[in-house]
Amino acid sequence: MNFNVLLFLKHLILCSVCIYGDKLTEYVQKPVLVRACIDNATHAFIGCVVAEIILHSLKHQITHQQYYALLFVATIVSSLIDLDHFIVAKSLSLRDATHLDRRPFLHNSAICLVALILVILTKCVGSIKWSLFAVMMFIGFTTHHLRDATRRGIWFKVPFHDSNSPAVPYELYLLLVNIIPHLVHYLMQTTFSSVPKMKQIDLV
Numbered sequence: 001m002n003f004n005v006l007l008f009l010k011h012l013i014l015c016s017v018c019i020y021g022d023k024l025t026e027y028v029q030k031p032v033l034v035r036a037c038i039d040n041a042t043h044a045f046i047g048c049v050v051a052e053i054i055l056h057s058l059k060h061q062i063t064h065q066q067y068y069a070l071l072f073v074a075t076i077v078s079s080l081i082d083l084d085h086f087i088v089a090k091s092l093s094l095r096d097a098t099h100l101d102r103r104p105f106l107h108n109s110a111i112c113l114v115a116l117i118l119v120i121l122t123k124c125v126g127s128i129k130w131s132l133f134a135v136m137m138f139i140g141f142t143t144h145h146l147r148d149a150t151r152r153g154i155w156f157k158v159p160f161h162d163s164n165s166p167a168v169p170y171e172l173y174l175l176l177v178n179i180i181p182h183l184v185h186y187l188m189q190t191t192f193s194s195v196p197k198m199k200q201i202d203l204v
């Protein structure tokens with residue numbers, strides 16, 4: 001299949017997962033557990049599709065096993081971030097976990113900055129595998145935080161600074177989630193000369 005068509009289809013899938021995942025989460029109010037599962041699966045699926053767009057473009061640089069392992073990392077990180085609700089609540093009750101008086105620690109978007117610094121540091125070492133591992137962490141956190149930010153804004157806490165932005169407009173969230181894989185690919189390309197441009201890749 002032509003690369004541009006395939007890429008377009010992936011972005012279409014990504015937008016559909018974002019929009020219909022949110023609509024379904026809104027529609028299914030009860031049981032609360034089912035609602036939470038749909039919400040979490042949407043986070044995981046978004047992370048997975050964004051990671052796939054990057055990894056597919058790098059398929060000549062990584063093995064099949066690495067491809068699946070990295071895809072799994074992005075998917076699982078996107079999903080497991082919400083475990084911090086239970087850790088902060090010190091309870092396994094969904095009600096306690098969703099009624100916190102503060103944002104839980106894994107929702108601090110300074111972590112995205114740390115992940116990005118890790119990508120740059122591993123780039124300096126020259127290891128594409130470790131760079132991609134850091135990229136998967138970055139994708140997991142940024143896609144999750146951006147989706148949550150449409151309801152609660154971006155929370156950024158570092159020493160001497162603690163701020164929370166207003167809710168991110170939904171259209172901006174969709175735009176950013178779709179741009180992230182291309183920004184990351186560009187970042188990888190500027191360091192690893194063996195990384196081809198997306199449009200040059202022969203995809204099947």
Ligand SMILES: [Zn+2]
Nearest residue numbers: 081082144148
């Ligand atoms: Zn969350």
